[in-house]
Amino acid sequence: MNHSGVACDKKTASFEVVKDRNGIDQVVLQNSRGASARVSLHGGQVLSWKTDHGEELLFISSKAIFKPPTPVRGGIPICFPQFGKRGSLEQHGFARNKIWVMDDHPPPLQPSDSSGKSFIDLLLKPSEDDLRIWPHGFEFRLRVSLSANGHLTLISRVRNINCKPFSFSMAYHTYFSISDISEVRIEGLETLDYLDNLCEKKRFTEQGDALTFESEVDRVYLGSSDTVAIFDHERKRTFLIQKEGLPDVVVWNPWEKKSKSMTDFGDEEYRQMLCVDGAAIEKPITLKPGEEWTGRLELSYVPSS
Known part of the structure; x- marks a missing residue:
């Protein structure tokens, strides 16, 4: 099965389409060493990213709802x-609730974005309902690829096919699986300004040399460097988040009280997850007619002592 130029050489990488329990297509990517990723056409959402030892690197709540239009937690x-x-749009926009399609005419990307990789190209265009609440013609192309060394890369391309400019913000709202929230730290956010969503989006400056957790955190760090690291001492693992076209970083953990108020999230699950997002939020991206924006996120992990 060779949708959208997918690498199908069995010695290097494989690609399989399966259906979930609601009959929605999911794409399973696998590299030559046995690492894998699973992408649902519901939301164009990566639901799983596993090492070549089968260890899951992303968090999914045990109470997640897999039925559109509810987004998966x-x-x-x-x-x-x-x-x-903001405004009449639902929280975090509509892309994560829509059924995407496989893109049969993906734009050419750099050879490094396809060589030796298992990948899938997806496409989202607005429905009539979408255009009623957000009246802008766009094409959102997403390539998800898994490299030979197990790195997961998401490349988004948003094109304005309208006759007038529009602006948008976006985030890859990545839920990392961690050993224990009190045992992890984030580096790469030192001295940055951030907007604190728990304090009416007031602006503060990060004072610590690493970010650690002992209560709820909901922040947008502004103008970060292109690499941020999550150190998980207990699992002896470091996640590296590398990004282009995504100047901001969202850091979120709901902690105990908020966890209990979320129906699709277990009361104690905040201990095993941490959201660190590559994002473009503070300064929305504006596209003139015919213009295209590209944002790239690469996730990798390395053993640490």
Whole structure:
């Protein structure tokens, strides 16, 4: 099965389409070493990313709802055309609730984005309902690829096919699976300004040399470097988040009280997850007619002592 130029050489990488329990297509990508990723056409959402030892790197809530139009709690939801809640659009926009299609005419990308990789190209266009609440013609192309060394890359391309400009914000709302929230730290956010969503989006400056957790955190760090790291001491593992075209970083953990108020999230699950998102939020992206924006996120993990 060779949708959208997918690498199908069995010695290097494989690609399989399966259906979930609601009959929605999911694409399973596998590299030559046995690492895998699973992408649902519901939301264009990565639901699983496993090492070559079969260890899951992403968090999915045990109470997640897999029935559209409810977004799935966990994995990597795509927040577009907004992050957060503003105006008549639903929280985090509509892209994560829609059924995407496989893109039969993906744009050519760099050879490095396809060589030796298992990948899938997906496409979202607005429905008539979408255009009523957000009246802008767009094409959102997403390539999800799994490299030979197990790195997971998401490349988004948003094109304005309208006759007038529009602006949007977006985030890859990545739920990482961790050993214990009190045992992890984030580096790469030192000295940055951030908007604190728990303090009416007031602006503060990060004072610590690493971010650690002992209560609820909901922040947008502004203008970060292109690499952020999550150190998980107990699992002896470091996640590296590398990004292009995504200047901001969202950091979120709901902690105990908020967890209990969320119907699709277990009361104690906040201990095993941490959201760190590559995002473009503070300064929305504006596209003139015919213009295209590209945002790229690469996730990798390395053993640490």
